[in-house]
Amino acid sequence: MKIFPAIDLKDNSVVRLTQGDYKQVKIYSTDPASIAKKFLNDGAEHLHIVDLDGAKEGYAINLEAIKAIKSVDGLFTEIGGGIRTEEQIEKYLNLGINRVILGTVAVNDFDFTARMGKKYGSKIVVGVDAKDGFVAVNGWLEKTEIDSFSLCQRLIDVGIDTVIYTDISRDGMLKGCNLPVYEKLCKIDGLKVVASGGVSSIEEIKNLKNIGCDGAIVGKAIFEGKISLKDAVLEAKR
Numbered sequence: 713m714k715i716f717p718a719i720d721l722k723d724n725s726v727v728r729l730t731q732g733d734y735k736q737v738k739i740y741s742t743d744p745a746s747i748a749k750k751f752l753n754d755g756a757e758h759l760h761i762v763d764l765d766g767a768k769e770g771y772a773i774n775l776e777a778i779k780a781i782k783s784v785d786g787l788f789t790e791i792g793g794g795i796r797t798e799e800q801i802e803k804y805l806n807l808g809i810n811r812v813i814l815g816t817v818a819v820n821d822f823d824f825t826a827r828m829g830k831k832y833g834s835k836i837v838v839g840v841d842a843k844d845g846f847v848a849v850n851g852w853l854e855k856t857e858i859d860s861f862s863l864c865q866r867l868i869d870v871g872i873d874t875v876i877y878t879d880i881s882r883d884g885m886l887k888g889c890n891l892p893v894y895e896k897l898c899k900i901d902g903l904k905v906v907a908s909g910g911v912s913s914i915e916e917i918k919n920l921k922n923i924g925c926d927g928a929i930v931g932k933a934i935f936e937g938k939i940s941l942k943d944a945v946l947e948a949k950r
Contacts, residue, residue: 755941
């Protein structure tokens with residue numbers, strides 16, 4: 713299983729929100745590249761980046777911070793947040809980003825998402841963000857009536873095989889992830905599941921790996937010293 717330490721960007725700084733609330737922001741660093749270097753030194757091979765401002769506004773905003781992070785060699789990087797056009801997809805891929813995460817657009821324009829998946833293959837994944845089992849969009853600010861599991865199945869049907877599933881109620885709470893949700897998701901034939909939201913212990917890493925998750929995103933727990941990135945990477949590789 714892969715471990716993706718997370719860098720969430722707001723105003724070109726590394727921050728964490730609590731339950732997706734833009735009013736509950738904690739700043740951890742004003743130097744995103746230094747955080748990426750620390751993750752690399754701690755054994756990380758993968759990196760998850762979110763442009764929080766972009767997710768809210770619908771276009772890339774923290775581009776300078778993203779470029780600085782990409783100057784750190786040796787990390788497989790994925791990025792999400794406000795990516796809603798092919799032009800933006802290509803811009804990130806041309807920067808050297810390894811894969812791009814589509815979120816809101818997967819709900820608002822599913823046909824576009826299917827076309828991008830067909831054209832770019834494994835470079836496209838979808839972030840499914842859920843509140844009470846229903847998909848949330850526009851930086852988690854709006855909950856839809858779309859069942860999150862049904863959306864995952866539709867993605868498989870059009871050839872997009874990887875989803876990053878976030879239970880928003882767990883995100884930033886340091887109280888553990890929603891393991892039953894991931895058990896259910898991992899039973900969808902052909903779906904690769906990356907768990908996100910609340911992962912805060914080595915035991916959870918072990919459990920997520922055992923149920924078949926392809927990856928896990930760990931954010932606030934690393935910054936708050938609740939989990940060692942080195943230990944998480946080692947456990948995921950066992």
